[in-house]
Amino acid sequence: MLMISDYIRPKSLEEAYELLTNKENSQLIGGGAFLRLTSKDIELAIDLCDLKLDFITEMDTSIEIGAMTTFREIEKSNTLKKYFGSILSDSVKEIVGVQFKNYVTIGGSIYPKYGFSDLITALLALDTKVILYKAGEIKLEDYLKEKTTEKDILTKIVLNKERALTSFKSLRKSSGDYSVLNVAVSKNRDGYRIAVGARPGAAVLVPEAEELLNSSATINEEIVNKTANIASEGLSFGSNYLASAEYRKDLCSVLVKRALMEVIA
Ligand SMILES: Cc1cc2nc3c(=O)[nH]c(=O)nc-3n(C[C@H](O)[C@H](O)[C@H](O)COP(=O)(O)OP(=O)(O)OC[C@H]3O[C@@H](n4cnc5c(N)ncnc54)[C@H](O)[C@@H]3O)c2cc1C
Incomplete structure (x- = not known):
């Protein structure tokens, strides 16, 4: 207790x-x-509830989200939908229920780098920076790789305000359960980003798969299939009570393919 x-x-x-x-x-x-x-x-x-860290603010070139912003606010935000489509709302929509999402915060979800997190995978597919009170600004992909040694406070996250075509896909055994695997894909002027999480380790990008997409003149079904294979072959997966590593590997190529097909459509 x-x-x-x-x-x-x-x-x-x-x-x-x-x-x-x-x-x-x-x-x-x-x-x-x-x-x-x-x-x-x-x-x-x-x-941290009195620190006015509950905001989604549109700046000139970025969107800032305070650490005490709730999942429900992320889910409902028209600003986030305007620039990034439904990737962020889709990543939280299946999590437990509305009352739960009314008090669960992004700070409490991102700072501990939970491997099962759906929101982290979606944010990783966007260009996201984490702002820590003491350590300052750090790219989300680098933050997830670092071992946290010193106590710090996540104050906000900053998203590059670049319109993107996006998709978030996950598989749950039943509603309210954790994702067996989750995948997020985005495409903006800088190219494609593919993130895979709940492996069950922390979410990671798949640079080899992104490179193939970014270097292809046209993206057809053959390129999509190759990309999905590169992602599932190139990443490491683990087993836990939700699924085996082998199952996650197979699932990865299916979810990457589905997400990509949605983005290129
Ligand atoms: C029953 C249940 C089911 C869930 N299902 C899912 C799911 O399917 N998908 C999913 O992605 N997530 C799921 N979650 C996790 C949930 O979405 C949140 O990520 C989690 O509850 C943490 O958010 P919180 O605001 O409650 O943090 P808290 O419980 O308040 O804190 C969690 C940790 O973060 C630290 N912390 C809090 N805020 C900060 C900050 N600003 N800076 C630094 N450290 C901080 C705290 O000290 C603590 O160590 C589930 C959680 C529960 C309880």
Whole structure:
């Protein structure tokens, strides 16, 4: 059972960071949904809810999303749909239910780099940067590869405001379950990006598959099939209670193909 001895709502990021790094056994709270499932003994719970980190803001060349923005806000945002189609709303729409999505946050989902995450895979297919209070700006693909050693606060993410054709595909055994595998594809002026997650490891890009698409004058079904094969052959997959590595490998080529066909259509 989760035990919290003390609870605070800091009024600035500086205060939150000071408490997080100086107070032993302290922990940030986003929506609290995942923390609730743990059996930790937290001395000080630091709730970020008063820090005005709940926003989706359109800037000149980017879109900024605050760490306390909920999945429901991501799902409903017309700004995000205008530039990126339904990739982000599709990535969260199947997750548990509306009440749940009303309090689950993007900060609490991206910072821990959950391998099962649907949202991370969709963001990876877009050009996304993570902004940490102490460590500053880092590309999402690099952030996911790094081993987190120091405590930090994810303050917001920044998406390149470049219109993109997109698709998100995942397979769940039943609604409310975690994805067995998820795939996101985007295409903008800079080319294609393909992300595969829930392998069950953290989401990754597939540069060899992207290169084939970016160097092909026309994208036909043959190129799509080759790309899907490169993705499933080139990535590593693991087994867990949801599926075997072999099943995930086969599924990967199917989902990449489906997502690509949607993007090129
Ligand atoms: C029953 C259940 C089913 C789920 N199903 C899915 C699913 O199918 N697909 C999917 O993608 N996800 C799923 N999730 C995960 C969910 O979508 C969220 O990713 C998860 O709940 C974390 O978000 P939160 O706001 O609740 O974070 P919290 O539980 O508050 O925090 C999680 C962790 O992040 C840290 N943290 C919080 N905010 C920050 C911040 N701003 N900076 C740094 N660290 C921070 C906390 O200290 C904690 O370690 C599921 C979760 C649950 C509980």
